[in-house]
Amino acid sequence: MSTREPELDEAIRRFGAAWAAGDGDTLDALLSPTYTHSDAFGRFQDRAAWLAYARGRHGRDTRITFRDVRQRIVGDVAIITGINDVEGPGARDAADTGGLTLRFTQVWLRRDGRWRREAFQATPIVERTAS
Numbered sequence: 001m002s003t004r005e006p007e008l009d010e011a012i013r014r015f016g017a018a019w020a021a022g023d024g025d026t027l028d029a030l031l032s033p034t035y036t037h038s039d040a041f042g043r044f045q046d047r048a049a050w051l052a053y054a055r056g057r058h059g060r061d062t063r064i065t066f067r068d069v070r071q072r073i074v075g076d077v078a079i080i081t082g083i084n085d086v087e088g089p090g091a092r093d094a095a096d097t098g099g100l101t102l103r104f105t106q107v108w109l110r111r112d113g114r115w116r117r118e119a120f121q122a123t124p125i126v127e128r129t130a131s
Helices: 004-021 024-030 047-055
Strands: 031-038 044-046 063-074 077-087 100-111 114-124
Touching: 004 024, 004 063, 004 077, 004 100, 004 114, 024 031, 024 047, 024 114, 031 047, 044 047
Parallel strands: 031 114
Antiparallel strands: 031 044, 063 077, 077 100, 100 114
16 A cells, blocks of 8 residues: 555645744755745745745744645645635734635645645635625
8 A cells, every 4th residue: 555645644734733833844844945835915935935934933823724625646746725724823924813714725746755845825715795
């Protein structure tokens, strides 16, 4: 039986927990050298810029949950889609106390026996009422 799927699931779980805690060392180990990030507010960041942002989250008590997650593995590439519910202080910035829900796409690459996140794109989900 292949270990690829459980290893990918574990990498995704570790990544989410590390982001919520601002654990830059873990995130650094899980990012590919050419990582790019498009956040829920339209900002595009390269690896260095995003890692600096993530390290700045250290000490926040943010919680992240995943739902409606689907994954496809094609060779050494995994495409993950789903919804993140981000709750607790610091979801958007250090002073923020509101939650954030977003639909995401992640691309992971397997190199040298390890999964590393290559790209991320998020779109906020906004509840709307009929007018």
